Amino acid sequence: MKISGRNKLQGVVKEIIKDTVMAKVILDYKGDEIVAVITADSIDDLGLKVGDEVTALIKSTEVMIIK
Amino acid sequence: MKISGRNKLQGVVKEIIKDTVMAKVILDYKGDEIVAVITADSIDDLGLKVGDEVTALIKSTEVMIIK
Amino acid sequence: MKISGRNKLQGVVKEIIKDTVMAKVILDYKGDEIVAVITADSIDDLGLKVGDEVTALIKSTEVMIIK
Amino acid sequence: MKISGRNKLQGVVKEIIKDTVMAKVILDYKGDEIVAVITADSIDDLGLKVGDEVTALIKSTEVMIIK
Amino acid sequence: MKISGRNKLQGVVKEIIKDTVMAKVILDYKGDEIVAVITADSIDDLGLKVGDEVTALIKSTEVMIIK
Amino acid sequence: MKISGRNKLQGVVKEIIKDTVMAKVILDYKGDEIVAVITADSIDDLGLKVGDEVTALIKSTEVMIIK
Numbered sequence: 260m261k262i263s264g265r266n267k268l269q270g271v272v273k274e275i276i277k278d279t280v281m282a283k284v285i286l287d288y289k290g291d292e293i294v295a296v297i298t299a300d301s302i303d304d305l306g307l308k309v310g311d312e313v314t315a316l317i318k319s320t321e322v323m324i325i326k
Numbered sequence: 327m328k329i330s331g332r333n334k335l336q337g338v339v340k341e342i343i344k345d346t347v348m349a350k351v352i353l354d355y356k357g358d359e360i361v362a363v364i365t366a367d368s369i370d371d372l373g374l375k376v377g378d379e380v381t382a383l384i385k386s387t388e389v390m391i392i393k
Numbered sequence: 394m395k396i397s398g399r400n401k402l403q404g405v406v407k408e409i410i411k412d413t414v415m416a417k418v419i420l421d422y423k424g425d426e427i428v429a430v431i432t433a434d435s436i437d438d439l440g441l442k443v444g445d446e447v448t449a450l451i452k453s454t455e456v457m458i459i460k
Numbered sequence: 461m462k463i464s465g466r467n468k469l470q471g472v473v474k475e476i477i478k479d480t481v482m483a484k485v486i487l488d489y490k491g492d493e494i495v496a497v498i499t500a501d502s503i504d505d506l507g508l509k510v511g512d513e514v515t516a517l518i519k520s521t522e523v524m525i526i527k
Numbered sequence: 528m529k530i531s532g533r534n535k536l537q538g539v540v541k542e543i544i545k546d547t548v549m550a551k552v553i554l555d556y557k558g559d560e561i562v563a564v565i566t567a568d569s570i571d572d573l574g575l576k577v578g579d580e581v582t583a584l585i586k587s588t589e590v591m592i593i594k
Numbered sequence: 595m596k597i598s599g600r601n602k603l604q605g606v607v608k609e610i611i612k613d614t615v616m617a618k619v620i621l622d623y624k625g626d627e628i629v630a631v632i633t634a635d636s637i638d639d640l641g642l643k644v645g646d647e648v649t650a651l652i653k654s655t656e657v658m659i660i661k
Contacts, residue, residue, distance in 0.1 A: 295389035322362035330636035368598035429523035456496035502531035563657035590630035
């Protein structure tokens with residue numbers, strides 16, 4: 260199975276904050292933090308918990324460049 | 327100056343491919359690749375070139391999690 | 394493997410138009426069309442061709458409602 | 461009136477969950493579920509309720525392909 | 528007809544640049560520029576041309592804040 | 595410092611509504627409202643408050659056109 264989304268960064272879940280509709284997931288990626296805001300439902304669906312090894316998936320059209 | 331976008335990942339420009347409207351920028355980010363698709367105009371506006379140290383800016387609502 | 398993105402719609406590739414940086418993929422999805430704009434690279438990476446059974450993946454934060 | 465967004469899928473509202481800022485709307489589209497996360501304000505502005513016939517609007521740059 | 532997307536900014540088309548897959552549309556919006564990148568197809572579908580009065584539609588989850 | 599995101603609209607913060615994970619910020623831009631949904635964290639990080647002069651940053655691929 261392959262996904263067209265070009266950016267796949269593997270990290271470890273450091274923190275999860277769940278609200279009614281949305282949830283915030285903070286990953287550790289080689290010392291940097293990656294923050295994802297996903298639905299609270301998907302936390303349950305993936306059985307996501309602190310310490311999990313996961314992949315952050317980001318479509319290349321969503322990435323801006325700062326110089 | 328601060329930006330609300332939570333993900334600011336520092337990398338180095340490895341490759342730029344410009345088309346008429348859009349351009350693809352590939353960064354080296356801690357050994358992984360980050361691919362950004364931005365307007366060709368902004369390549370000129372930033373004076374972006376291979377070897378530049380830049381920051382990839384990604385809003386947390388654009389990040390999915392795969393487990 | 395599970396993905397947090399809530400919308401996974403299965404369709405069949407009807408048409409692919411590749412440009413230098415971006416490509417357009419049109420799916421038949423239950424009689425409707427789904428249009429995806431992805432990088433031309435990912436067409437090659439997935440070996441995507443007309444007739445392929447694929448899944449359109451869409452984050453729920455990207456869906457608007459019209460009434 | 462026409463909208464540039466290419467993906468317009470007509471469904472029926474099955475469920476609405478409102479939080480303070482955001483709300484989740486689940487549509488039935490020909491037996492599939494489509495999930496939209498929109499502002500809680502827009503639920504009120506559209507007078508959205510279960511049973512409404514609505515259209516999900518998705519920009520083609522937001523659609524990934526899985527094969 | 529109402530759209531959940533909160534930002535509807537009325538402007539006038541100043542410039543259109545069409546490529547094979549994507550097109551760039553520049554609007555004059557109260558003296559500022561708004562740049563939209565949409566599919567080349569939708570330019571034809573809307574019959575979009577310089578001088579047209581149009582509305583830029585932007586989902587609130589796509590807006591960052593810089594301070 | 596330059597950002598590839600093409601749309602930068604300067605406005606004044608009129609209202610902030612914070613929830614656990616997300617927050618809504620309403621700007622006044624020359625008499626129009628611009629609504630941004632960002633993480634509650636970034637409200638604190640930017641020290642954002644009513645009356646602040648800020649810039650709304652929007653990637654051009656996120657803008658649709660209605661005609």
